[in-house]
Amino acid sequence: GAGVSQSPRYKVTKRGQDVALRCDPISGHVSLYWYRQALGQGPEFLTYFNYEAQQDKSGLPNDRFSAERPEGSISTLTIQRTEQRDSAMYRCASSRTGSSTDTQYFGPGTRLTVL
Amino acid sequence: GQQVMQIPQYQHVQEGEDFTTYCNSSTTLSNIQWYKQRPGGHPVFLIQLVKSGEVKKQKRLTFQFGEAKKNSSLHITATQTTDVGTYFCAVGSNYKLTFGKGTLLTVNP
Numbered sequence: 001g002a003g004v005s006q007s008p009r010y011k012v013t014k015r016g017q018d019v020a021l022r023c024d025p026i027s028g029h030v031s032l033y034w035y036r037q038a039l040g041q042g043p044e045f046l047t048y049f050n051y052e053a054q055q056d057k058s059g060l061p062n063d064r065f066s067a068e069r070p071e072g073s074i075s076t077l078t079i080q081r082t083e084q085r086d087s088a089m090y091r092c093a094s095s096r097t098g099s100s101t102d103t104q105y106f107g108p109g110t111r112l113t114v115l
Numbered sequence: 116g117q118q119v120m121q122i123p124q125y126q127h128v129q130e131g132e133d134f135t136t137y138c139n140s141s142t143t144l145s146n147i148q149w150y151k152q153r154p155g156g157h158p159v160f161l162i163q164l165v166k167s168g169e170v171k172k173q174k175r176l177t178f179q180f181g182e183a184k185k186n187s188s189l190h191i192t193a194t195q196t197t198d199v200g201t202y203f204c205a206v207g208s209n210y211k212l213t214f215g216k217g218t219l220l221t222v223n224p
Contacts, residue, residue, distance in 0.1 A: 031210060042203045042214025043158060056211065091157060100207030101146055101165065106157040 002026070004107035006092050012113045013082055021077045021110045023092030029105075031098040032075050034067055037089045037109070046090075049075060050098050082114045119144075119206055121215030129223050134191040136218035138204035146207050147180055147187040152217070153200040161189075163207075196222050 005024045013019050025032050031050055035043035046059040051072040060066070064082075069075040079086055089111050093104040120139045128134050138147060146165045150158040162171055164180035164187060171178045177190040191198055201217040 033211070035212075040216075040219075042205070042217050043212070045211045045213065048210050050210075059211075098210040100209055100211075101163060103160045103163070104212060105160070108157050 004092055004094050004105055006090075006107040006110050008110060009108060010111045010113075012115065014115050015083060016081055018078065018080045019082055019112065021079075021090050021112070023075045023077070023094075023107060025073065025075070025092070025094030026105055029094035029096055030072075031095045031102070032069055033093040033095075033104060034075070034077050035091045035093065035106075037091055039089075043091055043106075046077070048098070055098070079112075082112075084114050087112055087114045119147075119204055119213065119215040121204055121218055123218055124216065125219045125221075127221045127223065128194050130196060131193050134194050134198070134220055136189050136202050136204075136220075138187045138189075138215055140185050140206070143184045144187075144206050145184075148205045148207060148212065149178060149187075149189055150203045150205060150214075151200050152203065156200070158203060191220075194220070194222050196224050198222055 007022045033048050034046040037043045047057040047067045048055050049069040052069050064080045067077045089109045091109045092107045095102040095104045122137050148163045149161040152158045162178050168182045169180040175192045179188045201219045203214050203217040205212040205214045
């Protein structure tokens with residue numbers, strides 16, 4: 001079946017603008033994760049959903065970042081009043097369950113550039 | 116959360132040479148996962164190790180989990196140009212993955 005999809009694949013925005021990044025997980029996957037990956041680094045955890053419930057948002061850098069998954073499927077990561085330091089690859093992953101031993105499948109990511 | 120140190124940061128080899136990357140922790144790990152990320156691509160799951168001293172093989176790739184469950188290694192025998200990419204170890208704790216910084220492998224044909 002189809003893998004995790006993300007849109008847009010690239011986003012260029014001006015400092016101060018809001019952006020919304022979309023993730024469409026693998027069908028039937030209960031858990032959804034957002035990560036941020038800087039160049040030359042591993043993905044860094046941002047937030048996690050189990051169905052529609054946001055179980056952990058401890059990795060969100062500050063209150064300009066928020067995420068939702070209202071119907072337990074598609075998720076949106078929103079960054080308000082973007083800053084240049086927000087520039088990074090934002091990756092979404094999904095897994096069948098929320099177990100730590102369950103495989104996470106990553107999407108292609110959204111490359112965000114804040115000018 | 117659990118932290119992992121990964122070495123080396125970079126490794127350049129001639130095609131046909133072997134390659135090893137190491138993942139180390141100061142604390143006992145419940146499990147260790149390995150991912151491969153091709154240039155311009157996304158992390159792709161390779162394998163998971165959960166048992167002390169566990170060794171798993173996938174063709175030319177050999178994965179080991181230390182007896183004390185504090186370290187792990189990925190060894191590639193006779194590298195090929197298709198092995199190029201960044202190899203990450205990651206620790207699964209509850210639901211989140213904590214990744215190492217990765218080892219970038221380049222292969223000279």
